[in-house]
């Protein structure tokens with residue numbers, strides 16, 4: 001599958017600044033001591049509409065997956081970051097036989113010729 | 124204004140469904156409301172309430188009232204809980220009648236996403252060369268169709284409970300068997316489990332035959348009080364109970380996404396109101412955007428234990444002659460995809476005894492479900508040919 005070109009749009013700038021530097025940056029509310037996915041619309045604990053950003057470890061486990069019938073197959077997933085939030089993600093370096101709940105994964109960064117750096121998860 | 128002790132669906136209007144081109148959602152919605160009023164033996168001027176809902180191709184809008192020439196309405200709103208909307212609209216209409224806000228309320232859904240010479244799924248897929256925002260990133264990475272998000276849910280159920288593709292296939296097969304008896308169904312040729320297994324993957328673990336159709340058209344129903352319903356043209360379909368469930372699954376550790384749905388709370392609320400238990404239900408008309416949606420709904424409603432939906436479906440219970448006739452008109456999988464109006468319209472047809480060769484003999488209690496978003500929203504109705512408590 002052709003990924004296409006990713007463009008930043010203001011809300012995604014801190015995330016893509018992070019990926020460009022090889023860091024996975026997600027939302028974190030310090031006041032509530034809670035982590036959220038990068039696309040979180042706010043902190044439901046305190047109502048903060050623009051929680052801060054903090055670097056996540058990049059470690060994750062596999063929650064569930066789907067495979068697109070392409071050549072080569074595209075492995076797409078929900079992954080659970082070590083900090084707790086789930087991300088919709090694309091897996092790399094896996095085969096069908098590897099896929100199981102709880103499979104340990106870690107983040108890697110892909111720098112295309114054009115557009116923003118995106119993330120993949122590897123076993 | 125005199126209030127009524129019970130409410131019923133008294134009119135059903137269905138436009139041509141499926142490959143219906145050249146009519147806007149508003150025109151389709153207007154046609155469906157006119158058909159529903161005629162079915163009930165009512166004049167348009169008898170309506171004093173209108174609830175409007177839409178799919179993915181634009182809303183008819185509350186301007187539909189003007190299109191129909193309706194004046195002096197006491198209730199007018201656009202309602203949206205995605206696939207749960209039809210059940211929600213009917214419940215709001217019933218509550219409005221019960222509390223005297225309005226007496227006779229039309230509820231309508233219209234959509235026209237299907238275009239000539241375009242694949243049926245195109246309206247529910249994203250495609251672009253450049254992507255913006257987090258949703259754009261998710262799509263760029265490959266999650267571009269609603270089917271892929273449901274595939275994630277289905278796969279989690281499979282991994283956790285051992286649910287199999289063949290068990291999902293049993294739902295596709297039984298639903299198609301029902302469709303054979305429905306002249307309004309788009310897909311009526313019988314299929315086998317092999318056909319299901321050999322149909323192409325759309326997004327594993329979902330095959331093409333796990334996925335619903337995409338249809339153009341509109342369906343409307345009319346709700347009024349039982350005092351008025353008795354004098355109308357068709358037998359009333361009594362509303363015994365309703366409920367909603369919006370689980371708000373957070374995408375984080377501990378989430379039940381894919382394992383349980385809003386059917387659990389919506390069903391409990393509706394069945395309590397109706398004064399029934401799952402064992403009292405004769406027929407199910409379940410929202411079947413995917414075979415998996417039926418399977419997980421059956422579990423959450425309590426027709427079988429959690430994790431046993433696959434075995435239950437594979438037992439033959441859901442098909443013609445089974446113990447729990449389900450999606451007796453062919454559902455969204457094989458008949459027509461009018462979101463929550465698909466199960467609701469078939470429930471009205473069955474309750475009236477209008478099912479023709481697919482009519483089920485026992486129809487005292489019919490459960491109707493709606494499901495919206497990616498398992499985010501759920502509605503339930505319990506309907507019957509008999510007044511509640513009679």
Ligand SMILES: [Zn+2]
Nearest residue numbers: 029032043046
């Ligand atoms: Zn907070």
